[in-house]
Amino acid sequence: MAEEAAQEQRSPTAPRPVRCIVKLGGAAITNKGELESINEESLRSACAQLRQAMSESEGDGAPEKVLGMDWSKRHGDPADPAVDAEWIAGMAGLGLDTNFIVVHGAGSFGHFQASRSGVHKGGLHSTLVKAGFVATRISVTSLNQEIVRALAREGIPSVGMSPFACGWSTSLRKLASANASQIIQSLHAGFVPVLHGDAVLDELLDCTILSGDVIIRHLAQLLSPKYVVFLTDVHGVYDRPPTDPNAVLLKEIEVDGKGSWSVVKPALLQGNNKGVEISVAAHDTTGGMETKILEAAAIARLGIDVYITKAGTEHSLRALKGDVSSDSEDWLGTIIRSSK
Numbered sequence: 001m002a003e004e005a006a007q008e009q010r011s012p013t014a015p016r017p018v019r020c021i022v023k024l025g026g027a028a029i030t031n032k033g034e035l036e037s038i039n040e041e042s043l044r045s046a047c048a049q050l051r052q053a054m055s056e057s058e059g060d061g062a063p064e065k066v067l068g069m070d071w072s073k074r075h076g077d078p079a080d081p082a083v084d085a086e087w088i089a090g091m092a093g094l095g096l097d098t099n100f101i102v103v104h105g106a107g108s109f110g111h112f113q114a115s116r117s118g119v120h121k122g123g124l125h126s127t128l129v130k131a132g133f134v135a136t137r138i139s140v141t142s143l144n145q146e147i148v149r150a151l152a153r154e155g156i157p158s159v160g161m162s163p164f165a166c167g168w169s170t171s172l173r174k175l176a177s178a179n180a181s182q183i184i185q186s187l188h189a190g191f192v193p194v195l196h197g198d199a200v201l202d203e204l205l206d207c208t209i210l211s212g213d214v215i216i217r218h219l220a221q222l223l224s225p226k227y228v229v230f231l232t233d234v235h236g237v238y239d240r241p242p243t244d245p246n247a248v249l250l251k252e253i254e255v256d257g258k259g260s261w262s263v264v265k266p267a268l269l270q271g272n273n274k275g276v277e278i279s280v281a282a283h284d285t286t287g288g289m290e291t292k293i294l295e296a297a298a299i300a301r302l303g304i305d306v307y308i309t310k311a312g313t314e315h316s317l318r319a320l321k322g323d324v325s326s327d328s329e330d331w332l333g334t335i336i337r338s339s340k
């Protein structure tokens with residue numbers, strides 16, 4: 001159903017292909033073990049790398065003056081923010097290729113409220129689920145605002161967009177209605193849309209949780225980005241949970257026309273399609289790494305390369321710039337690509 005909707009929306013008026021859709025994984029930008037706690041350093045570095053990836057100038061190494069766009073007063077700030085209006089008026093442009101979409105996960109925001117109340121299982125007649133739906137949305141939208149602010153401080157013209165508020169809904173947890181016209185218009189206008197995993201209405205279950213990973217697959221089907229990047233807290237997909245000291249990083253995975261995948265690199269696991277061993281945190285309501293691999297394989301099947309890597313590393317910067325290929329021996333991460 002969602003695929004049909006995607007076909008319908010791929011109109012001739014659609015803008016030039018998006019360069020990159022990036023997931024800022026909740027495991028990377030929040031402290032997963034601590035309720036509603038942002039990993040400030042990781043978020044700052046992800047936003048700085050996004051700016052670098054968008055930058056149109058190679059730069060001479062000297063730090064460029066960034067046009068900060070968070071002009072609101074923050075708690076504890078002694079004065080109103082200073083805005084150098086004259087300097088801004090004199091700027092020729094932002095000097096950024098803003099043709100990116102950012103989607104972030106919930107991490108230590110949202111998952112706790114959703115799992116405590118069972119929002120992912122549906123049943124809005126229950127007062128607990130109804131309250132949990134509200135609490136989940138308060139939590140993820142507050143994270144969304146912090147991420148939009150962090151991007152704005154890097155001079156990225158970001159605008160927050162909630163799937164629920166854009167009217168997105170599911171049917172038995174699969175996307176049923178996901179109109180992207182507001183996202184497309186915002187891209188057209190030079191903004192960077194910032195979406196997030198959200199609590200949404202479901203035609204059959206009443207409500208559920210829509211993962212950022214699923215949102216990314218839908219947007220990739222619709223907008224055919226050049227590449228898709230998942231940034232998380234581990235270097236990529238391993239053959240077993242990376243907490244196991246014997247875990248091996250799967251550097252390249254190939255997806256065939258039917259959507260089946262097999263390992264290409266490392267050679268010792270070549271041809272392995274038995275699946276990877278995955279552990280998912282008890283409070284995770286959207287399937288963790290398992291969902292990510294499924295959605296990434298569906299994107300790769302479309303002929304779009306997917307890079308999964310660790311946020312805040314030289315490897316994440318290369319992924320965001322699209323500077324990765326099957327020959328990149330020194331790149332640490334997982335490439336998921338079509339076998340065709």
Ligand SMILES: Nc1ncnc2c1ncn2[C@@H]1O[C@H](COP(=O)(O)OP(=O)(O)OP(=O)(O)O)[C@@H](O)[C@H]1O
Binds near residue numbers: 026233292
């Ligand atoms: N086989 C595996 N390979 C890689 N990571 C795995 C594997 N099994 C379990 N994991 C765990 O998956 C986690 C990353 O998936 P997760 O869905 O939490 O990431 P995220 O997208 O950053 O977070 P969120 O879903 O909150 O946005 C890692 O912390 C890792 O420990």
Ligand SMILES: C=C(C)CCOP(=O)(O)O
Binds near residue numbers: 104110198199
């Ligand atoms: C509201 C929630 C919990 C969104 C979950 O999104 P994800 O972390 O991308 O799976």
